[in-house]
Amino acid sequence: MAKAKPRICEICGAEIRGQGHTVKIEGAELLVCSRCYQKYGKKKPGTWSPMPTGRQPRRTYEPKPRPKPAPRTQKPLYTEDIVEDYSERVREAIQKSGLSYEELSHKVGLSTNLLKRIAHGEYMPTIEEAKKLERYFKITLIERVEKSVQEKVAIPKDYEPTLGDVANIKIRKKKKK
Known part of the structure; x- marks a missing residue:
């Protein structure tokens, strides 16, 4: 058997x-x-579990609250640029102050050599350097240049591209490279 x-x-x-x-x-x-x-x-x-363990789970999952995303800030519609006659304005302000380049360099926060180069038009100051000069001399060296905003062209949902549209797109991509 x-x-x-x-x-x-x-x-x-x-x-x-x-x-x-x-x-x-x-x-x-x-x-x-x-x-x-x-x-x-x-x-x-x-109510039955396919994997009997005989014990309770150690901890339960509680999702953490997600932080709210920061609001999107739009790019400013202007840029800052240094005026064309910056050297003349700085030279006049230095002459009116009656102080030497060494004394001004300590008060403004720029080097003596840099102040001389800006006053003689040999060096265009950065925006930060121009702001320091503006604060001390109370002159205007920075101007705002407005950007022209172009609205995006809305493409209708039922639009189907033609062969000419596709060919133009490919030509533009080749020119960019």
């Missing part, structure tokens, strides 16, 4: 001793051991 193949619980994998029990879980009939039958045999449908 051949020995009967041992039956295995379809939930925990243990060898079933005795007859075993049939349990219906989520529409499937499973052959289970006595221990699994006690755990899952009398539960309501839909």
